[in-house]
Amino acid sequence: MVDNAERLNRAIESKEARIGVIGLGYVGLPLALAFTGRGFRVLGFDVDARKVEQLNGGVSYIPHMDAQRIRGEVEAGRLAATEDFDRLSEVDAIVICVPTPLDVHHEPDMTYIVATTEEVARHLRPGQLVVLESTTYPGTTDELMRERLEAGGLMLGEDFFLAFSPEREDPGNPKFSTTTIPKVVGGVDEISGDLAETLYRQAIGEVVRVSSARAAEATKLTENIFRAVNIALVNELKVIYEKMGIDVWEVLDAAETKPFGFMRFNPGPGWGGHCIPIDPFYLTWKAREFGAYTRFIELAGEINTRMPEHVVDRVAAALNDLGKPVKGSRVLVLGLSYKPDISDDRESPSYRLMDLLDERGAEVAYHDPHVPMIQPSREHAHWAGLESVPWDRATIESHDAVVISTNHSAIDYTRLAEWARLIVDTRNAMAGIDAPTGKVWKA
Numbered sequence: 001m002v003d004n005a006e007r008l009n010r011a012i013e014s015k016e017a018r019i020g021v022i023g024l025g026y027v028g029l030p031l032a033l034a035f036t037g038r039g040f041r042v043l044g045f046d047v048d049a050r051k052v053e054q055l056n057g058g059v060s061y062i063p064h065m066d067a068q069r070i071r072g073e074v075e076a077g078r079l080a081a082t083e084d085f086d087r088l089s090e091v092d093a094i095v096i097c098v099p100t101p102l103d104v105h106h107e108p109d110m111t112y113i114v115a116t117t118e119e120v121a122r123h124l125r126p127g128q129l130v131v132l133e134s135t136t137y138p139g140t141t142d143e144l145m146r147e148r149l150e151a152g153g154l155m156l157g158e159d160f161f162l163a164f165s166p167e168r169e170d171p172g173n174p175k176f177s178t179t180t181i182p183k184v185v186g187g188v189d190e191i192s193g194d195l196a197e198t199l200y201r202q203a204i205g206e207v208v209r210v211s212s213a214r215a216a217e218a219t220k221l222t223e224n225i226f227r228a229v230n231i232a233l234v235n236e237l238k239v240i241y242e243k244m245g246i247d248v249w250e251v252l253d254a255a256e257t258k259p260f261g262f263m264r265f266n267p268g269p270g271w272g273g274h275c276i277p278i279d280p281f282y283l284t285w286k287a288r289e290f291g292a293y294t295r296f297i298e299l300a301g302e303i304n305t306r307m308p309e310h311v312v313d314r315v316a317a318a319l320n321d322l323g324k325p326v327k328g329s330r331v332l333v334l335g336l337s338y339k340p341d342i343s344d345d346r347e348s349p350s351y352r353l354m355d356l357l358d359e360r361g362a363e364v365a366y367h368d369p370h371v372p373m374i375q376p377s378r379e380h381a382h383w384a385g386l387e388s389v390p391w392d393r394a395t396i397e398s399h400d401a402v403v404i405s406t407n408h409s410a411i412d413y414t415r416l417a418e419w420a421r422l423i424v425d426t427r428n429a430m431a432g433i434d435a436p437t438g439k440v441w442k443a
Contacts, residue, residue, distance in 0.1 A: 004127040004159060005191050011092055012198050015039045019199075020091030022116055024051050024081060026274070026344060027133060027167040028097035029065060030178040034203040036078040037179070043091055044081040055081040063343045063370065064172050088123035093131065093199055096120070097167065100134045102278055107285050108137060110144065117148045124154055129161040129195050132213075135220050135279050137286035140164075141213040142188040156188060163187040163196035164213035166220030172342035182206040186216030224279040225297055230265040231276070232300035235307050238267040247442070249428045269405050269426040269443070270307040270349025272338025277304070277347045308352040312360065314443035315401055315424050321438070322422060324400055327361030332389065332399040334416075335406025336368040343370040350405040351380050365389045365399070369410045393419045403443075404429045 011017035017040070021032045024046040032042045046052055054061050058071030073079035088094060098112040113134060120130060130149065132141050141164040146156055154160050165185045170176055183204040187193025193209065200207045210216050238248040248267060256264045271277045280301055284294040316326045338348040345351075350366065357364045368388050376384040389395050391411075396402065396419035407427035416423065417435040430440045 005161065005195060008092060008127050008129060008161070008195060009198055012195070012202060015202065017092040017199075018043060018090060020045060020088060020094045021097060022046075022094065022120075023097035023099075023134075024048075024055060025097065025099075026062060026171050027169050028095075029055075029062060030169060031095060031097065031133070031167075032079060033065075033069065033073065034178045036073040036076075038203045039078070040202070041078050042080075043087060044079070045083075045085055045088070046081060047083060049083055052081040052083050055079070062171075085119045086123060088120060089125050092127065093129040094120055095131045095133060097133045099274070100136050100278070100282070102281055106281050108282050110136075110140075113140065113144065114148075117145045121148050121152055124149060124152060124160055126154065126159045129163070129192070129199065131163045131165055131196050131199070133165055133167045135166060135224075135275060135282065136217060137221070137282040138214040138217040139286065140217060146188060157191055161187070161189075161192035161195050162213070163192045164216045165196060165200060166216060168220075168223075171344055172339065179203060180205055182208050184208045184210060184216050184219050186210040186213045188213045218283075221279050221283045224275045225283065225300075227265070228271065228276050228280050228304065229296065229300040230263070231268070231271060232303040234265045234267045236303050239310060242442070249431065249442075266428075267426075268307065268349070269311045269403075270352060271304040272346070272348040272350075273344065274346045308349050308356055311353060311403065311405075311424065311426055311443045312356040314441055315357070315403060316360070318422055318424055318441040319401055322400075325361075326357065329362050329400040330398065331357050331362045331364055332396070332402045333357075333364065333366040334368075334402055334404045334411065335408055336366050336371045336374070336388070337406055337408075340406055340408050341370070341410070345371055345374075347379075348406075351383065353403060353405055354383065367391055367395075368406070369408060396420050 019035050019040050019042045021028045021042060022045045024044045032044050036042050051061055058074045060067035060070050096116055098116050101109045103109040132145060141162060146162060150156060156162055163185060165183055168181045183200045185196045185200055185207055187196055197207055197209050241248045252264055255262050280297045284297055287294050319326055319329055333350050333354055336348060336350045337343055337345045354364050366388060371388060373387045374383045401422040401424060402420045403424045404427055407429035413429055413433050417433050423430060423440045424443050425440055426443050
């Protein structure tokens with residue numbers, strides 16, 4: 001008699017297994033395309049009716065995702081999307097890619113994972129594999145999820161299978177894509193890990209198997225905590241060297257020439273994106289359960305969180321040098337997304353800059369070629385509806401200061417040097433650009 005695991009393994013290896021992806025955003029959609037590109041049929045699930053309609057129409061709602069590719073997969077019958085979670089029973093593997101934000105107390109907000117897991121549990125049938133990709137604290141998969149999935153009477157390792165595989169998306173990165181970034185996989189039990197490994201090997205170039213779901217969860221946190229701590233270090237060095245009259249960017253350029261023992265990180269106006277400002281706090285929260293205190297990680301968080309205040313202080317100093325107060329000044333924030341050349345503005349430090357400038361009485365506007373209008377969100381509802389101002393000489397000249405928060409490559413920085421009255425550069429975007437002495441301030 002063929003058991004559930006063997007039957008599922010055969011279906012995956014023969015590409016007869018149908019894959020369900022819950023959450024069709026920056027993680028879920030590229031993953032769905034990775035599987036359809038290898039011949040699998042994928043059914044995407046999302047609560048956003050607009051996304052579902054656009055995807056079924058072959059339209060890309062994520063700028064860097066190829067609409068022609070999406071249209072081709074839809075027309076070939078390999079990709080479809082639905083709001084109907086009753087259809088979860090139609091798929092053999094369920095991959096969960098939902099948000100894991102922080103709440104107002106900077107503690108994990110597990111609302112999306114809990115709600116999704118309970119929805120999966122209502123439709124769970126024998127022979128299904130469930131994989132969580134959302135970044136979270138160690139123990140989420142084999143504690144929070146397993147308990148809810150087994151509540152209906154099905155047993156892990158016999159009736160259904162459960163694993164964790166952290167997403168490693170880097171939107172807009174031309175060197176790496178979903179299929180070329182190694183995939184870490186860990187099962188709640190061995191057979192679940194085997195099946196998850198088999199699944200991802202069908203679409204991903206390299207799969208890295210770890211001993212457990214907890215180890216996989218910890219891997220993702222470690223990667224981003226490493227970045228957060230090193231970003232905090234260079235941000236602190238920036239402030240120190242600034243007081244000493246030393247250009248931190250020159251120092252980093254020189255340090256980077258060492259062929260060993262140094263890995264470059266760049267300072268900025270703060271931290272942003274859906275990982276770096278959030279993931280460290282998932283570990284600090286879980287660590288308290290074990291009586292462990294993450295002072296080093298929390299200090300890095302404090303430093304990175306304070307960076308927008310440092311930038312605004314530099315804006316104030318620069319304006320003061322021209323005999324103008326912040327209050328009443330017109331300040332343009334250049335770049336709203338959290339990193340260059342993408343439209344993703346989640347947790348962007350630009351919002352904090354705008355808030356602080358607004359609190360000091362400045363008239364704040366922004367320009368971003370990738371974010372034409374600010375969409376409603378829980379964190380920045382008061383900015384919703386604000387549109388990017390035009391990129392032209394009259395607009396730039398009408399502002400007292402321009403703050404470069406995100407260094408998009410589409411911006412003509414030579415023109416900016418010509419048009420702007422004052423530039424506060426947080427990204428070293430003006431390096432090598434001729435500008436009158438005193439016009440460009442680094443922050």
